[in-house]
Amino acid sequence: MKHIVVNAVGEQCPIPVVKATRALRGMTEPGILEVHVDNEIAVQNLTRMAGGHHLTAKAEKIGEAEFVVTMEVNAPVGDAPAEEPEMTCAPDMRSGFVVAVDTDVMGRGSEELGRTLMKGFLFAVSQLPKLPKTILFYNGGAKLTVEGSDSLEDLKKMEAQGVEILTCGTCLNFYGLTEKLAVGSATNMYSIVETLAGAGKVIKP
Numbered sequence: 001m002k003h004i005v006v007n008a009v010g011e012q013c014p015i016p017v018v019k020a021t022r023a024l025r026g027m028t029e030p031g032i033l034e035v036h037v038d039n040e041i042a043v044q045n046l047t048r049m050a051g052g053h054h055l056t057a058k059a060e061k062i063g064e065a066e067f068v069v070t071m072e073v074n075a076p077v078g079d080a081p082a083e084e085p086e087m088t089c090a091p092d093m094r095s096g097f098v099v100a101v102d103t104d105v106m107g108r109g110s111e112e113l114g115r116t117l118m119k120g121f122l123f124a125v126s127q128l129p130k131l132p133k134t135i136l137f138y139n140g141g142a143k144l145t146v147e148g149s150d151s152l153e154d155l156k157k158m159e160a161q162g163v164e165i166l167t168c169g170t171c172l173n174f175y176g177l178t179e180k181l182a183v184g185s186a187t188n189m190y191s192i193v194e195t196l197a198g199a200g201k202v203i204k205p
Contacts, residue, residue, distance in 0.1 A: 002031030009038045009066065016042040017049050024053065024073065033071040040162030043067050047161065058153065059160035067160045095130035098199035101141035106205045119150045121205045126154040131163050132203070134195050135184075138168035146172070146180040155183045168192060 006023050008016035020035045027033065035046055043059050046069040050057035056072045105114025106121055122144070125132065135158070137145050144151050145167045159165050165184025172178045172186055196202055 002027065002029055004031060004033050006033065006035045008042065009036050011037070011042070012039075013041055013045055017045050020046055020049060020069075020071075024071070025076075027073050028076050030074050033073055035069045035071075037067050037069070038065045040067070040160070043069055043160045043162075046071075047157075059157045061156065061160045069160070095132060096199065097132050097201040097203060098195060099125060099132045099135040099203050099205075100196065101135065101137050101144065101205060103140040103205075104143040105140070115150070118144070118205060122151045123154050126158050131158055131161060133199070134164040134166060136166050136168075136187075136192055136195060138171050138192060142167050142171040142175060142177060145183050146177045147182045148180075149182070152182055159183055166191065166195070 004023050004027065006016075006019050008019050011019070016035060016037050020033065023033055023035075037043060037046070047057050047059055050069070050071045058070045060068050060070075062068055101118075101122075103114075104118060105111050106117035107114055125135070135155070143149065145155060145165060149155075155165055166187040167181060167184060169178070169186035169188055172181060178186070
């Protein structure tokens with residue numbers, strides 16, 4: 001399987017999408033297209049481009065200002081046109097609302113069902129036209145941002161698009177998970193209260 005890497009670090013919209021489109025149209029067999037960029041807007045535009053081609057895309061933040069968008073290409077998308085299509089830079093897809101998650105299960109009753117519902121909830125958040133500004137995790141919710149969590153891929157995708165992922169450090173320590181944090185960063189109760197107080201709207205599952 002072919003693996004093509006496109007370096008668009010330092011490039012502003014629409015150049016990352018143009019480079020990715022050229023590489024995509026040059027793929028004549030199934031493979032992986034990996035695009036490296038350094039800003040969230042580029043991640044958002046590349047994710048939208050992948051969706052337009054019905055490709056499965058995974059976005060991940062791998063450094064302070066380094067992101068990778070990976071697309072699975074199962075069939076050629078066609079020859080590149082004589083001229084590059086006009087690209088429209090998408091506006092920032094983040095909104096002003098905050099999601100606060102205080103448990104790893106959703107609702108009361110079956111814990112197994114509750115975990116399935118929580119995974120579905122976070123996936124649904126990742127598909128919103130406007131993403132939250134911040135997602136807070138505290139108490140049992142801290143279990144969702146560590147190694148082994150079923151929601152890591154969705155959370156990493158949102159982080160790569162600029163969503164701030166914050167987990168209560170005291171909670172991680174209480175559950176013995178401090179060294180297993182796998183997305184976002186640890187925070188304190190003062191910052192959690194400050195974030196909630198400054199939010200235009202808070203959503204809790």
